[in-house]
Amino acid sequence: MSARDHLANKRTFLAWVRTAIALMGFGFVIAKFQIFLHILVHQQLSSTSLLGGVIMIIMGIATLLYGFYEYVEQEKELKKETFTPRLTPMIVYTILLTILAIALVVSLYVSVS
Template sequence: MSAGDHLAAKRTFLAWVRTSIALMGFGFVIAKFQIFLHVLAHEPLTSSSLLGGVIMIIMGIATLLYGFYEYLQDEKQIKENKFEVELTPMWIYTGLLTLLAVALVVSLYISAYP
């Protein structure tokens, strides 16, 4: 157990944080762009118009929470000097993000072809 191990775990967590910020920022841009398009077209804004942006923000939040969970698990394993791979949380995270991504695609399809 060295300082390098802890620093590597922290760098990995920061990569999760950067990814989550990018997803949330992109979701915000999608939502703002939808508002802009509705204002230009003089159409009322509906909640389904913002769904794509909201889904991306939720994906960002899920990524941040999962990254923090992984960081805590890594730190625990470093302290115990025991390294085991747990695939169940990764499967759950992957499934959750896949469902959110499919919902985003469906939302974009429905908004493009009403």
């Protein structure tokens, strides 16, 4: 266990944080743009676009929480000087985010049709 290992773990966590911020920011932009269009051209508010923004924000929050979980677990393993890759949480996380993304695409497609 070296400082290099802990710093690498911290850099990985910061990458999770950057990804979460990007997802939440994009979700915020989607929702705010829909509200902006409503105000600017009196276009009816589309609950689908707002839902899309909310889904992106939820994906960002989930990413942040999962990144923190991974950081804490890897710190524990670094202190014990044992490392075992955890595939199951990553697979579950990937499947959940994929389902949310597909729901977002379908909801946006339905609103355009």
